[in-house]
Amino acid sequence: MSINRRGFFKVLGITGTALAIGRELQAAPKGSNDIEFRGILYDSAHCKGCHGCEYDCADANGLPPPDPAKDLPPVRKTSETKRTVVNEYNTSKGKVFIKMQCMHCNEPACVAACLTQAMHKTKAGPVIWRGDKCMGCRYCMISCPFDIPKFEFHSANPKIQKCDMCFNRLKTGEMPACAANCPNDALFYGTRRQLLSEARKRIVENPKLYVDYLYGEHEAGGTCWMYLSPVPFKELGMKTNLHKGSYPALTKGFLYSVPSIFVLFPALLLGIQQATKKENQSGEEEV
Amino acid sequence: MSKDYSIAADNDGKPIWKFLLSELKPKGKILTPFNIISVPVILLGIVLIVIRFWKGIGSITNLTQEVPWGLWIGFDVVTGVAFAGGAYVLTFMVYILNMKQYRSIVRVTVLNGFLAYVFYAGALLLDLGRPWNVINPIIGNNFGVNSVLFLVAWHFLLYMIAQLIEFSPAIAEWLGARRIHRILSSMTVAAVIFGITLSTLHQSGLGALYLMAKEKIHPLWYSEFIPIMFFVSSIFAGLSMVIFEGSISHKVFFKQISEKDHQAQTGIILGLSKICAGAMFAYFFLQVLVFIHERHWDLINTPMGYWYLLEMLGFVFLPMMLFFYSYRRNNIKLVRIASILTILGIILNRLNVTVIGFRWDAAVHYVPSWMEVVVTLTVIFTELWIFRWVINRMPVLRDAPSWAKHHE
Numbered sequence A: 001m002s003i004n005r006r007g008f009f010k011v012l013g014i015t016g017t018a019l020a021i022g023r024e025l026q027a028a029p030k031g032s033n034d035i036e037f038r039g040i041l042y043d044s045a046h047c048k049g050c051h052g053c054e055y056d057c058a059d060a061n062g063l064p065p066p067d068p069a070k071d072l073p074p075v076r077k078t079s080e081t082k083r084t085v086v087n088e089y090n091t092s093k094g095k096v097f098i099k100m101q102c103m104h105c106n107e108p109a110c111v112a113a114c115l116t117q118a119m120h121k122t123k124a125g126p127v128i129w130r131g132d133k134c135m136g137c138r139y140c141m142i143s144c145p146f147d148i149p150k151f152e153f154h155s156a157n158p159k160i161q162k163c164d165m166c167f168n169r170l171k172t173g174e175m176p177a178c179a180a181n182c183p184n185d186a187l188f189y190g191t192r193r194q195l196l197s198e199a200r201k202r203i204v205e206n207p208k209l210y211v212d213y214l215y216g217e218h219e220a221g222g223t224c225w226m227y228l229s230p231v232p233f234k235e236l237g238m239k240t241n242l243h244k245g246s247y248p249a250l251t252k253g254f255l256y257s258v259p260s261i262f263v264l265f266p267a268l269l270l271g272i273q274q275a276t277k278k279e280n281q282s283g284e285e286e287v
Numbered sequence B: 001m002s003k004d005y006s007i008a009a010d011n012d013g014k015p016i017w018k019f020l021l022s023e024l025k026p027k028g029k030i031l032t033p034f035n036i037i038s039v040p041v042i043l044l045g046i047v048l049i050v051i052r053f054w055k056g057i058g059s060i061t062n063l064t065q066e067v068p069w070g071l072w073i074g075f076d077v078v079t080g081v082a083f084a085g086g087a088y089v090l091t092f093m094v095y096i097l098n099m100k101q102y103r104s105i106v107r108v109t110v111l112n113g114f115l116a117y118v119f120y121a122g123a124l125l126l127d128l129g130r131p132w133n134v135i136n137p138i139i140g141n142n143f144g145v146n147s148v149l150f151l152v153a154w155h156f157l158l159y160m161i162a163q164l165i166e167f168s169p170a171i172a173e174w175l176g177a178r179r180i181h182r183i184l185s186s187m188t189v190a191a192v193i194f195g196i197t198l199s200t201l202h203q204s205g206l207g208a209l210y211l212m213a214k215e216k217i218h219p220l221w222y223s224e225f226i227p228i229m230f231f232v233s234s235i236f237a238g239l240s241m242v243i244f245e246g247s248i249s250h251k252v253f254f255k256q257i258s259e260k261d262h263q264a265q266t267g268i269i270l271g272l273s274k275i276c277a278g279a280m281f282a283y284f285f286l287q288v289l290v291f292i293h294e295r296h297w298d299l300i301n302t303p304m305g306y307w308y309l310l311e312m313l314g315f316v317f318l319p320m321m322l323f324f325y326s327y328r329r330n331n332i333k334l335v336r337i338a339s340i341l342t343i344l345g346i347i348l349n350r351l352n353v354t355v356i357g358f359r360w361d362a363a364v365h366y367v368p369s370w371m372e373v374v375v376t377l378t379v380i381f382t383e384l385w386i387f388r389w390v391i392n393r394m395p396v397l398r399d400a401p402s403w404a405k406h407h408e
Helices: A005-017 A052-060 A109-113 A139-143 A167-171 A177-181 A190-207 A248-280 B016-024 B033-055 B071-083 B086-096 B100-127 B148-175 B178-186 B188-212 B226-252 B259-294 B304-331 B332-356 B372-393
Strands: A038-045 A085-091 A096-099 A118-121 A127-129 A187-191 A225-228
Touching: A038 A190, A038 B372, A052 A177, A085 A225, A109 A118, A109 A139, A109 A248, A109 B178, A109 B188, A139 B188, A177 A187, A187 A190, A190 A225, A190 B148, A248 B086, A248 B148, A248 B188, B033 B372, B071 B100, B071 B188, B071 B226, B071 B332, B086 B100, B086 B148, B086 B188, B086 B226, B100 B148, B100 B226, B100 B259, B100 B372, B148 B188, B178 B188, B188 B226, B188 B332, B226 B259, B226 B332, B259 B304, B304 B332
Parallel strands: A038 A225
Antiparallel strands: A038 A187, A085 A096, A118 A127
16 A cells, blocks of 8 residues: 555655654555545536526625626636636537536645645545635645635735635535535535546436536546536636646655755765865865 | 955944944945935835735736736746855855865855845745735744745745855954854854755755646746756856856945955856856756657747747857857956846746746736836845945955954
8 A cells, every 4th residue: 555645745744854843743544545525516517507606605605795797708717706606608519507616626736835734625625725824925826727716916914715615514514505505406515436426327327418528537636526517628618738647746756856855965065075175185285 | 445444353342332333324425326226216115015015915016816926926036046046056166166266256145145035035025915924834833844835935044044154254254253253154164065955955946836837837938847947047047147246246346355356356257157158058958858858849830939949049058158158268258248148048037937938828918017026126226235235344355354264
């Protein structure tokens, strides 16, 4: 059995940089399969574009109510006041709607990017933001392949805004607001394993309705939100060029080299320094 | 030596606070062109900084949700730190390789590097949305040990301390503190070794920051080798800055430099130009390898492709050849031209990765606002003010007092 990535980075960071006399090293989980992330399956074939989830989201998170009619054209984006938006696309199969929000990656780039662990992947699956830790550097925004974290540029006490899968509701046993209130059964909430089997079931039962692709199964190393669609995802403005593996793994090579450089360089430099010193003492006269 | 540059060793008996107070007073002419330009810019910059903390970062910058890092990170931090690389290269040459002929420019280079880090870290505070939390990664709230930025932040801090130790004998000489001078001087080699190790890691770390922005950076500038590219280019970026800055200092602070050091300068510049040429050759070769490896031939015949060729040929290959040629011909003027071209090339390269090539495909491009530029200039000018203040007081360019010599 191999050690999982996060466990490895923890060990790496503590031994390697020798800077982080870290928190207690928890015994690494026996395997990443032991963790059951929660997630949501979005079925764009069911979505009727009522924007109800946008209102529920704003309501649940204390954000100003959205006005989808006003800022429609052409493609709306999530913003510091909108954690989710539903867009309408004219596709090869007519009008199709698509909901955007944080994908809650299994191995989130934003979490690996965060130098204070303000971005945090909870054991339940949601990626949450913790204001008491965040220094507002916005490296999470640079790293996120889905461009999800949004920053309040016009505030003296700015926050990062993004969907947290209603983490506070999950803690009390409730479903995320959008999934709980969707009138059209477009949002299916469950463990990631349940989502995968449900999605496959829908594709198998209705092969003519869906394209045979589950967006989020492999994107960015797998995400907690997954998408079913009647048309290729490219037509829905989804990012289809994304790296299929984990984003944090992209910095692995660099971070792995840190401990070796930290140990080997000083020894090497000291050696050279001693060697050149001797030569100078015996050979040259003083400059 | 003129009376203006008397140091504390001559002030024995005078209480230290009186000496410090007298040192705070300005020296030299007040209405110089530099002062006339820099003072209004700094004052305006201070006003803008107040607005920024009052109304938020968006009030004076053009940053967007898609391009959250702009001029302040791409130029002030990423480019500025590359130019500050001269300090670790020169300390390596002088203290590790014992190349004594470069000794006379070590202090000024370390001072430059130290101030650069202090001010770029300071500029970073302006860019942080929640700067009151800046100590969190240091006090462990929390240690984000799998973050490249965590590594860079710690390295900035530690490297500043290492550079302060490297420079501290000059402060001790200024204050006439002989016993402390002996202790500080004995710490130099350790600080140098530590500093070089840190520099290797954070110069490359600045590039590694962008590794996760895989689809956001134009493929001609993104590769998994960004960290190595940033490290290798920091060698000649730093040395070019030493050449460029040295030729200005030699004019501005002419009186302070001893006859011997004046004569040694030609040799130093030619030596540095040889090293620059070698490092640039390695860098150019690496870039060619990466380009061939990534098979981006199709991208060359696009506007971004021409831009890439301009950077590689006009600002890497050309100055590299100039460095080679001028070293062969002992042509100091040509070395200076090459160093300026190299400096422009580094600015171009760092901005191409961080700003110009970042989200190159976006509908709306980020262009810094004039206010961002003014704040950047404020940071640079303030740094130069402090630099001049130190040069005019401490033995940086001029010779150390005779009592300090045998401590080395």
